[in-house]
Amino acid sequence: MATSSYTDIDNQLAWSINSSKYVIRDSWISLRADTCQTPDGVSVSPYYILEYPDWVSIFAIDTNNNLLLTREYHHGAGLVALGLPGGAQEERDSDATAGAIRELREETGFKPGQLINLGWVWTNWGNHTNRIYSFLATNCTPSDPQKLDPSEAIRVKQVPLNTFRSEHLEQGYHRLNAMMALEYLQREREANAPVQAKRHRGSPEPL
Template sequence: MTTGSPSSSPDLKPWTVQSSRDVIRDRWLKLRADDCVTADGTEITPYYVLEYPDWVHVVAIDDEDQLILVEQYRHAFGGITLEVPAGAIDREDPSVTAAAARELEEETGYVAEQWRSFGKHSPNPATHTNFCHTVLALGARPSGTRLNDPTEQIRVVRVPVRDAARLAADGTFTNAMQIASLAIALGAIGKWNP
């Protein structure tokens, strides 16, 4: 096995895209089919790519060391999930942190005093073009304002921070990307306790 950073391997080269076409392009989903050729000449036709805007996950903690979470129905999953507040970063959002603040207040009615961003990670580099950003919000408190999106029926839930790793391990948290965001943000402040 070769060691080193992924970008340090001189043998790996990007594919060449011979052509590209839209399969679906609407407000919810952009799916394109690329006709590709690998560096060694192998054709991969079509190769499907999902284009999404970047997403943000908000790991919000109040002054009582409680995570501010949401429960909602997820149709593809076929049930109710427990999640961190999250959503797409809009073009109008001036920054990742501004998007996180908007999503937190829209979904939960909470605002926060301190914000810390932990960079971006690919949800699935094989098929997705976007990134997911993890943002920690400390000092979360109710603002008295909550915007209701008719497509989202959300229940706000407070869970002790100390329970986060256990809830990830036992399957209560079902979204793998959000588990990663919880581990990154809570690990940075010494509160991810597996």
């Protein structure tokens, strides 16, 4: 018996969209209502979809090994809390990396010495169209004053990296970004440990 390919299985599971209309579409939100049908012929209508641009999140460390956190008001949760710099990718951004550099400079006034793309995940693949890109920025230095939107009020808090725990962040994808960044840094330390030990045992490195 032939085995179904992954594509065949996908086709057996995927819904079809018979029609779509926008409920609201402005500079803040784009809400779409789809009329869908399952492969078994079941109608799902309306199914609401939120269309957003991709988002970026940056785990940023300055040259003094401090983590750059932002403290601001989040109206959905109704609270002021610490988070990572980040935001929505804009049309002027050539890609997610450009968006991350811009958001970091606008929200914190810092620029990265090195920027590492840690990968992306879907925001909420049930009803959101966008992805979140997580970045690690190291050797960050002050560059420009903050450039905030009129509705934004952001305070930058510099926290020694060795005192930070991902549990300090209450936003889900910020915590994920932190865990990915800390794991990356740990792998880098482990990879460099044998080299550093060898240098200590041998002759000093030439200047």
